[in-house]
Ligand SMILES: Nc1ccn([C@@H]2O[C@H](COP(=O)(O)OP(=O)(O)OP(=O)(O)O)[C@@H](O)[C@H]2O)c(=O)n1
């Protein structure tokens with residue numbers, strides 16, 4: 001069984017608007033509530049650590065009536081996603097051993113399928129280091145010039161898009177994130193912090209529709225995907 005850390009302390013600046021995107025509603029529930037349910041409804045998840053912006057009201061985040069059916073601890077995040085993940089790691093119960101795998105999943109990725117979680121947990125736990133869900137790049141990649149013209153085409157062989165959840169051992173991930181912070185390196189995912197220390201986490205292919213809600217178009221896409229799945 002695995003604890004899940006859910007970084008949800010972002011402001012959603014690229015999305016725009018006054019309400020951070022994780023609190024916007026789709027089908028009557030917040031994006032965050034959909035994400036928490038996707039995790040809490042999986043039998044392999046022991047509990048969740050929800051990382052919210054300092055001072056955020058948990059009740060505004062999700063149904064606070066305990067209907068998740070799993071322990072859900074709440075802690076304050078930090079200025080960066082990495083800071084928030086470190087806060088989530090520190091908030092895990094003492095019962096979560098240093099060598100125990102924990103997973104980190106973006107609150108902004110509500111469309112997580114249990115089949116992907118199954119694959120990550122099974123293959124990640126069998127790896128010495130851990131694993132991440134990822135999707136192979138399938139489009140041609142262009143490098144842009146300052147004038148908006150194409151400077152060139154980048155080789156896409158063996159390029160993958162990192163998704164979440166990402167699965168690593170509690171102490172190893174904590175130390176990797178702390179080392180990156182101490183070196184002044186802004187890591188954009190957990191794997192990057194591990195890679196810096198020479199680790200080679202396993203890539204586990206995940207569904208393309210486990211996308212991150214970053215812009216309004218992504219929210220509309222999630223609403224469509226949810227309607228398609230539930231009707
Ligand atoms: N200081 C931060 C920044 C981000 N996140 C979380 O990390 C996830 C992925 O980050 P992103 O999509 O970049 O969210 P925001 O930082 O809110 O978006 P933006 O960069 O557009 O402001 C989100 O669930 C977000 O809430 C966090 O917990 N703490």
Ligand SMILES: C[C@](O)(CO)[C@H](O)COP(=O)(O)O
Pocket residue numbers: 081106161162163164188189190212
């Ligand atoms: C962790 C992540 O979702 C993997 O793709 C991504 O790096 C988050 O980046 P963001 O800029 O914090 O959204």
